[in-house]
Amino acid sequence: MNVLVTGGAGFIGSHIAHRLLAEGHRVVVLDVLDPYYNTAIKERNLELCRSEGGDRFTFVEGSITDEALVREVVSSNDIEFVYHQAAQAGVRTSVENPKKPHEINTGGLLNLLIAADEHGVERVVNASSSSVYGEVDYLPYDEDHQNVPQSPYGVTKLTAEHYCRVWNELYDVNTVSLRYFTVYGPRMRPNMAITNFTSRCLNGRPPVIYGDGQQTRDFTYIDDVVDANLSLLETDVADGDVMNIGSTGTITIEALAKHVIEQTGADVDLEYTDAKEADARHTHADVSKASELIGYEPSTAIREGVGQFVDWYRANREWYEPLVLDS
Template structure:
């Protein structure tokens, strides 16, 4: 089976490629533009690829999805995992929004056009819990989508584009909505990465809001198990599926775990509430459990311990 992963050098993308290559029947093509405006520096994404580049069933294409000749990569591809895009809620405001439109909407549309000429058996679109906006209770896939940020708007637009092609061209679409993924290789702009680095450097942890906001934290290893399961899952075409984690907690709960893991109290710097972020997220994952056999296994303490270890062993930090 030939599989294309866009955004292959990213946090989730690199883990997914490694997971897919554990199956000897998989050949993986990784596409990544290594966009310089991304929250993840280029040298970090190059480091993410270090194991993949040595694998004989992995091919890396360092090109922009808006420029790469799709006629050279799509023929013979069975599954597309479309993870490429510009991430991050806080940086999606102002002039930078243009970058989000380019990478999250225009690039998606071009890939979808390519699938009209070179059909695939599954097109898996990586979306986000940000499309839901502010919700007070556990949210299932039928909940109203009300994004609070320009980033969320672009990801929801990507979903809608995919649905248009699914309707007009019978694109075999599956949408996955990820909830706060963390773990080794997490982006430097994300909270846990910043918290851990500040603790290591004896700096106060910057916290947006009061710290009582909660998230459904999804360990990256659990997340890629769910993504990879779509390759062979039956009866999922046309479905939108939440991918949440094993444990939901507040920011202050997470800091308490980090204090215990580091064996010391940490100082906190309370900042204003970040624009575009919901106060709470909580995934209903019943559909993922039923359709994908998904069962998140990694608790927050174990996952944070793995991220701390990874950061301590990363040579560029």
């Protein structure tokens, strides 16, 4: 199958692209290589895809905000299936600069949906986020929970979901939106808590916690997220639907930091600073809908996954750590 992965040089997108190539598909990655974090990490991701796919892999450097380019990529490569991972990430970033995520996360998605309709793409899988929920009414979140985003980023992700639904209803474009809950794992971007905690501990520095550390997160291991995405290649689900992709439980940020200290063997204490604006206090996914519709069963608990990440970090420290510290 000919598959387009937007944002395929990034963390989640590159893992999806690599797995697709390993399973024999032809993959086109469209990525602007935004220096939101060190682009050398993205180049490394692309090289892994090239090594795996050979002539079945194509990289196109450019933005999903370029309507003509998106149309050209979809039409000239006979794209049958799209994994839309491209986005301006970051709740805190969106508070500082709300216009950029709107242009990319909303305008870019519209360009993709228009091209998918014009060229008969079989399905568009849209990467959404737990940030669409915002204020907590009850936990764990199921897909019927109210959506009151607390950041411009969350607003753009919720808007994108609605566009996907409407494109299915009005134009018969098959769409599915997956609401990710804090994805982590090898090659993750540097500004995530687990990366930051690990790099600081391995360099003898204390993890820095924003707020009191009692915030809880539903961290989802990258392999589980890739499994969920690839299951949609052959699984029939309700068109225009959304579903949570989370993990097996939650952990406080303080407990997470202490676990990283334990896994790294660092002789450090915790350091606390002011809480960040617009960060959710708690997240926790009810994944029963994804389990029923696509057979999703998260297999990696957070403590196990952190251990795997720390082991990977040590094995790849020579190239990964300098790029993390430079970001």
